[in-house]
Amino acid sequence: MEYLWQGLFQALELLVSGDGQTFSAIWVTLRVSTMSITGTLLIGIPLGFVLGYQSFPGKKGLRLIVDTLLSFPTVVIGLLVYAMVSRQGPLGDFGLLFTVPGIAIGQIILGLPIIIALTASALEHIDERLRHTLLTLGADKRQVMLSTVWEARYPILAAAVTAYGRIVSEVGISMMVGGNIKWHTRTITTAIALETNKGQFGMGIALGLVLLAIAFAVNLLLHVLGQKTG
Amino acid sequence: MNRYCIGIMLIVSILLLSPSQTLAGESLMMATTTSTDNTGLLDELAPLFEEDTGIELKWTAVGTGKALELGRNCDVDVLLVHAPAAEKLYVKKGYGVDRQEVMYNDFVIIGPASDPAGIKGMQVPDALRAVFENKAIFASRGDDSGTNKKERSLWDNAGLDVPEKKSWYLQTGQGMLSTLRIAAERDAYTLTDRGTYIKYAHSHQGNPPLSILVQGDKSLFNQYSVIAVSPENCPDVKYDLATSFIQWIVSPDVQKAIGEFRLLGQQLFTPNAQ
Amino acid sequence: MIPVPFLYLLQNVMVQYAGQTVLHIPSMHIPENIILGISGHNGSGKSTLLRLLAFLEHPTQGRVRFRQATENTSREFLRRRITLLAQSPYLLKRSVLGNVAYGLKIRKEKQVEEKVSEALDMVGLSPARFLRRKWHQLSGGERQRVALASRLVLRPDVLLLDEPTSNLDQESTFLTRQAVLQAHEHWGTNLIMVSHDLEWLAQVSQTTLSMHKGRIQESSYDI
Numbered sequence: 057m058e059y060l061w062q063g064l065f066q067a068l069e070l071l072v073s074g075d076g077q078t079f080s081a082i083w084v085t086l087r088v089s090t091m092s093i094t095g096t097l098l099i100g101i102p103l104g105f106v107l108g109y110q111s112f113p114g115k116k117g118l119r120l121i122v123d124t125l126l127s128f129p130t131v132v133i134g135l136l137v138y139a140m141v142s143r144q145g146p147l148g149d150f151g152l153l154f155t156v157p158g159i160a161i162g163q164i165i166l167g168l169p170i171i172i173a174l175t176a177s178a179l180e181h182i183d184e185r186l187r188h189t190l191l192t193l194g195a196d197k198r199q200v201m202l203s204t205v206w207e208a209r210y211p212i213l214a215a216a217v218t219a220y221g222r223i224v225s226e227v228g229i230s231m232m233v234g235g236n237i238k239w240h241t242r243t244i245t246t247a248i249a250l251e252t253n254k255g256q257f258g259m260g261i262a263l264g265l266v267l268l269a270i271a272f273a274v275n276l277l278l279h280v281l282g283q284k285t286g
Numbered sequence: 287m288n289r290y291c292i293g294i295m296l297i298v299s300i301l302l303l304s305p306s307q308t309l310a311g312e313s314l315m316m317a318t319t320t321s322t323d324n325t326g327l328l329d330e331l332a333p334l335f336e337e338d339t340g341i342e343l344k345w346t347a348v349g350t351g352k353a354l355e356l357g358r359n360c361d362v363d364v365l366l367v368h369a370p371a372a373e374k375l376y377v378k379k380g381y382g383v384d385r386q387e388v389m390y391n392d393f394v395i396i397g398p399a400s401d402p403a404g405i406k407g408m409q410v411p412d413a414l415r416a417v418f419e420n421k422a423i424f425a426s427r428g429d430d431s432g433t434n435k436k437e438r439s440l441w442d443n444a445g446l447d448v449p450e451k452k453s454w455y456l457q458t459g460q461g462m463l464s465t466l467r468i469a470a471e472r473d474a475y476t477l478t479d480r481g482t483y484i485k486y487a488h489s490h491q492g493n494p495p496l497s498i499l500v501q502g503d504k505s506l507f508n509q510y511s512v513i514a515v516s517p518e519n520c521p522d523v524k525y526d527l528a529t530s531f532i533q534w535i536v537s538p539d540v541q542k543a544i545g546e547f548r549l550l551g552q553q554l555f556t557p558n559a560q
Numbered sequence: 561m562i563p564v565p566f567l568y569l570l571q572n573v574m575v576q577y578a579g580q581t582v583l584h585i586p587s588m589h590i591p592e593n594i595i596l597g598i599s600g601h602n603g604s605g606k607s608t609l610l611r612l613l614a615f616l617e618h619p620t621q622g623r624v625r626f627r628q629a630t631e632n633t634s635r636e637f638l639r640r641r642i643t644l645l646a647q648s649p650y651l652l653k654r655s656v657l658g659n660v661a662y663g664l665k666i667r668k669e670k671q672v673e674e675k676v677s678e679a680l681d682m683v684g685l686s687p688a689r690f691l692r693r694k695w696h697q698l699s700g701g702e703r704q705r706v707a708l709a710s711r712l713v714l715r716p717d718v719l720l721l722d723e724p725t726s727n728l729d730q731e732s733t734f735l736t737r738q739a740v741l742q743a744h745e746h747w748g749t750n751l752i753m754v755s756h757d758l759e760w761l762a763q764v765s766q767t768t769l770s771m772h773k774g775r776i777q778e779s780s781y782d783i
Contacts, residue, residue: 058375090301142546143360143520153345153361154315185650188616193663193710194640203662207653235346254324255463255489 070107070262071269077238077247080261083268085243088156088234089224092163096219100168101212105176105205116219119176125169130162134232137162141233154235159243162229174215178208213282217275224271244270314527317362318344319432320461322510323347325481325554328366328548332533333544339530350429357381357513360520364528365513367421369432371439373511382513384529386536389555390509392435394403394483395464395500397422397475405475406499411444413500420444421454421472425465428457436508437477443505470495479508481554510555511531512536535559565627567718567750568613573622573680573749575608575774583619583774585607591783595744595751597765599758605774606754607647610720613752614644647726656680656698656706657691679713681704682742684735701732703775709737712743719743721753725760737764738772 068142070078109121114285141152141161186207190200205212227245234241236250244267251259318328322343348356351368356362359383359556367373376382395413397405403422417424427434441448449455456474458465462482469476476496478486487494500506512535514528518528534540534556536559544557570588574581583605590596600606606763611617615635626638644662652659660676664728669675675689682707696708704727711719719740725733741764743749755761761768770777 066605087304087371090298094298094302143522154344183650185646185648186652188611188644188646189615189650189652192642192644192646193640194636194643194714195666195668196636199666203652210653219456230330235348237344240344253320253461254464255467255486277294281294284290 059257059261062258063265066258066262067265067269071266077242078266080239081242081244081247081263082266083269084156084241085224085245085267088159088163088230088243089220091156092167092223093216093220094266095160095164096167096223097216098169099164100171100219101165101175101205103168104212105170105201107172108179109201109204110178110189115180119173120174121148122169122176126171126173128166130226131232132226132228133162133165134229137165137229139231153233154237154241156234158239159230159234159241162233163223163226166229167223171212171215174218175208175212178211178215179204181211184206206215209285210282213278217278220274224267224274228261296312311340311342312524312527312532313342313344314364314524315362316343316355316364316366316531317356318345319350319368320347320367320481321431321433321479321482322366322460323550324485325547327544327555330547331540331543334540335531335534336532338534341527341530342416349429350432350435352383358519360515360523363515363524364531365496365515366510367432367513368508369435369510370508370509371391373434373513377513381516381519383516383518384514384532385511386513386532386559387509387511387537388559389541389557390507390552391446391555392496392501393430393433393477393479393506393508395475395477395506396469396483396496397499398473398495399497400473402473403475408441408500410500410503412504414441414444414446417475418444418449421452423454423472424449425456425458425469425472425474426475427462427465428459433462433477433479436506440477440505441458466496475499481549484549484552484554509558565592566590566625567594567627569625570612571623571625573624575605575610575612575617576620581774583612585609585622585776588776590752593748593750595741595764596753596767597750597761597768598754598771599756599761599768600771600777601752601756603773604771606771607722607762608774609771609783610722610754611618613718614720615639616644638740641713641716642720643711643716644720645708645711645722645724646724649704651695651698651703651707653695655691655695656685656693659706660710660713663710664765667714675713676709677705679709680737682712683709684732685709690774697724701729704728705732705735708739712739715743715747716749718750718752721751723755724753725755725757733760740764 102181107122137158141147141150141158152161182204186204187200190203195203225245227249230243230246231249234243234246235241236246244263248263249261251263251270322328328345335341337344344414350367350372353365353367354372357365373385377385395405403416403420405416408416426437438448456468456472458468462478463486465476466478466482466486483498512532514525514532515523517523517525541557541559544555547555568590570585573583573585575583586770598606615638629638634666638643652662657673657676660679661672664672664675676691680687680690683703685705709722728736728765737760740751744751753764754762
């Protein structure tokens with residue numbers, strides 16, 4: 057139990073002393089998660105829009121598949137991405153293994169079902185009067201789509217927050233695809249895994265608290281943004 | 287609203303666009319084992335290597351099986367592992383070249399102070415037979431790691447089948463420290479490398495629940511070797527950088543540094559490159 | 561047949577939902593410069609008719625013609641000139657300014673804030689107090705008036721109103737009447753309104769007709 061307290065003090069110590077390895081892990085975590093969430097939103101919101109807004113044959117089945125993928129274990133995603141980006145794999149020539157973009161690919165796969173499913177839900181529950189309102193005010197097809205997504209921005213933002221949480225806290229993909237290479241692909245979560253494996257529980261807790269602090273800062277930022285665009 | 291949006295986009299751009307590689311110098315990718323990495327030896331050697339050659343050593347620490355696979359798949363340039371039988375087969379199959387022995391440390395069999403099977407001070411084959419006959423709980427890595435391969439070979443040497451399905455044989459599928467923790471929990475015997483044991487004992491203020499019962503046996507020898515990934519099998523591999531590393535690590539000065547490496551005040555490795 | 565220019569001409573129009581005929585108008589002519597009031601019970605097809613006139617829906621059969629527009633004229637083009645205020649209108653999740661300015665912004669018009677303030681004045685909402693209010697900070701009557709202002713600000717050729725005063729108190733009802741008549745006077749906006757408030761309808765309209773079970777019953781002019 058002492059390692060819980062130990063962890064708290066160590067967390068503060070790491071941050072205040074500017075510990076190089078910790079800050080390197082923080083930097084890598086921020087880079088990877090930003091890359092991942094950006095990719096996830098850019099791909100996921102349009103796809104979620106199509107799934108929620110349009111009708112097409114097989115829509116229900118597709119929705120079922122997306123919902124199932126919400127339970128995709130990160131280690132398995134890591135394995136799949138490794139198979140793709142390994143030298144032997146189809147994307148081998150891009151040299152993505154053991155790199156930050158490589159991890160991002162896996163984390164995007166992790167985040168996409170969340171964004172797609174929740175965006176689709178948000179759009180399905182949009183007020184049915186919206187479409188006619190936009191049309192009668194003179195909006196063309198493109199403007200209707202953009203304005204509809206904007207009307208659904210609150211649940212979509214919530215989806216983004218959820219996806220970010222899942223992305224920034226995962227270990228399976230970062231470990232498998234990133235390789236936990238010190239200074240390069242050691243994220244906070246892979247560092248926690250390493251320290252815990254070495255029996256350094258206090259350090260593990262410390263890094264966990266650092267991660268929560270980062271998550272808090274990010275969410276604070278998003279919260280403020282949400283208020284300002286109300 | 288616009289100010290905040292711009293601010294956020296700026297932060298995101300900085301994070302996305304900063305270069306990930308330090309652009310100066312070349313880098314060499316190594317696969318090694320978690321137990322090797324955990325000793326901290328590489329953390330000490332890597333900066334020396336970069337100083338001497340200008341090459342940055344990057345390594346990923348995985349299980350022995352995975353390390354060999356990474357080499358087969360051409361995902362790394364050089365291997366530092368400790369599973370001689372598997373390594374020799376590997377080289378024979380053409381996946382690795384220029385195998386050189388570098389250093390050794392040893393394994394020890396540890397167990398609870400109560401020593402239910404009475405193995406203290408025995409030779410390894412007798413000790414394992416005693417465990418088997420007494421059905422004493424034995425924790426195994428069970429993960430195809432170098433340690434695991436060594437353990438399985440010891441059962442074989444004792445004339446016993448690996449006790450796969452026995453209820454007293456616990457296959458944890460995890461790293462060495464996790465396995466030690468489980469062994470302590472279950473009052474079990476286990477095979478561990480000395481390095482991990484030193485750390486484990488230290489974390490218990492020198493008074494751990496498991497102590498060394500069998501050591502010094504020739505069969506507990508843990509030989510580390512470095513292997514370059516075959517450039518024939520992997521045309522894109524950085525063979526020249528791997529060669530630089532191999533030549534560097536067997537050089538007299540570096541061998542001396544390896545011998546002088548201390549883990550929590552204790553010597554861990556004995557250099558033995560030819 | 562009708563040589564004079566018309567605002568709308570409906571020919572053999574029929575609307576069916578799930579096998580039910582909701583609207584059936586063999587022929588209807590709506591002249592320019594009109595203030596038309598339409599009355600009728602629920603289910604008489606009034607709202608459906610308005611949606612056709614707003615080009616938000618296609619008839620199942622027949623044709624709705626607007627002025628000189630041909631088959632090739634895009635509905636988007638028409639919807640930039642014709643706007644509908646539905647019953648219990650939906651407000652966008654934005655400020656009052658954002659809502660009223662929406663149509664102006666997509667038409668890339670300038671002097672947005674001025675025009676919005678003018679429209680808000682027309683419906684009796686003081687810009688100083690209401691411009692920055694958010695959509696969730698309005699009463700029912702205020703929402704209805706903001707929705708009306710969003711349409712008035714566009715100075716449409718045709719303003720279609722479906723029960724514009726149903727949720728309003730007396731004062732707001734009066735302001736609504738004043739606002740739409742102003743639009744007609746100053747900008748030539750044609751008004752076609754549906755209401756069950758026969759008294760109000762009679763006050764505002766030049767011409768009235770009533771509908772029953774999807775058909776037009778009587779009128780005070782030739783259709």
